[in-house]
Amino acid sequence: MRDGLERWRGAAGVADLDTGRPMRPDYEHRIGSITKTFTSVAVLQQVATGRIGLDTPIGDYLxxxxxxxxxxxxxVRMLLNHTSGIADYMLPAFPKLVKDPGQALDEGQFHKLAPEELVRLGLAAKPxxxxxxxxxxxxxxxxAGLLLKKVTGQDPESYITNNVIREAGLRHTYFPRSARIEGPHAKMYESFYGTIAPARDYSVYDMSWAGTAGAMVSTMDDLNDFYRRLLGGKLLCAAQLREMKTTVPAYEPEAGQExxxxxxxxxxxxxxxxxxxYWGHDGGVFGAGTWAMSTEDGRRQAAIGHNLMKYERFGDDGKPLPNPIGDALLAYMDQALSGTPAERVHGVSPVPQGLPAPGQLRPSPAP
Structure with missing residues (x-):
């Protein structure tokens, strides 16, 4: 976490269950859907040049x-704020995910999926x-990645690398070139809500299934650098940053709730x-969860990565059971961002019903 010029790093637990190797705060980590912020910045850069119109139909380009x-x-705006009415491709891309998650993940470990195929699956699925x-x-x-490719003539990963990652001065952030993470990292364990027991290591995985939606690797320090520079107006001009921060409700609240x-x-x-x-994004891929948040001016920040995913459990009615891990993550992030003493945020309720769990980027539905 950071507060102005002050910085704190910490780690707990183990990076490898077999050897007991301890976790380190500077490990590289799969950041899942935090990739979306990078992709959106790239698209908004092209909006600033006039090559892309936010309110232009995507069919005009593709x-x-x-x-x-x-x-x-x-x-284009509907794509970036998830109001397009287009379905997720995850279940069609991993058809055994609901009945046998372990087999689905094992079979997909080195399977390459083209972005055009992912789009086809999403367009055919029920929104x-x-x-x-x-x-x-x-x-x-x-x-959005294929849109970047169309208007820039470059692979979207290359464009984002050259114009967003390097522009932000990030040294440990990249799209992986193989199924392996390049730098020191933890093993990443997937439980899939208890259906994979014991939890299995999926730190080696072909990330073509996630692409410009969720394939990137980074570190917690790099993520804080990125969001501080983004929110501070260093990566986008004021007009595009305003568009980025123009929001829609992320769920339908119960009557009388905010x-x-x-x-x-x-x-x-x-x-x-x-x-x-606070502003930011979360991410979750098989075995790796990440959460990065900042104050609006980017002065106070916290980023957290964890290497056990879908630790939640569900009751017979399909509703989530109370979970101390989710409560602890939320309380920890709240304390880090607000400076509120621990005793005042201890035991806080989980994220309101209808929200994604922290760090749990929806790559797959609950059973």
Whole structure:
């Protein structure tokens, strides 16, 4: 975490269950959907040049990829804020995920998926919400990557590397070139809500299934650097940063409740239990969870990575059971960002119903 010029790093637990190797705070880590913020910055850079219009239909750029009514009515903005009415491709891409998650993950470990195929699967699947309503879908950001490729003539990963990662001065952030993480890292264990027992290491994995929606690797220090520079106006001009921070409700609240999470363009704002609102994103891939949040001016920040995923358990009614890990993560992040003493945030409630769990980027549904 950071507060102005002050910085603190810490780690707990083990990086390898077999050897007992301890976790370190400078390890490289798969950051999942935090990749979306980088992809959105790249698209907004092209908006600033006039090559992309936020409210232009995606069919104007990619008519063969997104044909018909969707191509005419889904805009670039709708892709970036998940109001496109396009479904996620995860279940079609991993068809055994619900019945046998372990087998699905094992079979997909070295399987390469082209972004065009991921889009096709997403377009063919049933959406969770109609166009105009928020419904998180990785498909949106795979399309955004292909849009970048169309207007820049470069692979989107190369464009993001040269114009976002390097522009931000990040030294340990990259799209992996193989199934392996290049630098020192922890093993990453997937439990899939207890259906994979004991939890299995998936730190070696072909990330083509995530692409410009979630394939990147980074460190917690790099993520704090990135969000501080982004929120401080160093990566986008003021007009595009305003667009990025223009949000929609991320869920439908119960009667009389406040919406505690709103999604912009690859960036969300979240109200913590102690009352403050913060900006950032979370990410989750098989075995690795990440959460990076900042005050609006980027002065106070916290980023946390963990190497056990889908530790939650569900009751017979399909509802999540009380979970001390999620409570602890939320309390820890709240304390880090707000400076509130630990005794005042200890035992806070989990994220309000309808929100994703911290660090749990929805790569797959609960059973």
């Amino acid at each position: 008519p063969e990829l997104v044909p018909g009514e969707r191509g005419r009515k889904v805009t 969770l919400a109609p166009r105009g309503k928020y419904a998180y879908a990785n498909t949106n950001y795979i399309i 919406v505690a999470m709103r999604y912009g363009l690859g960036l969300f704002t979240l109200k913590m239990p102690s009352g403050g609102w």
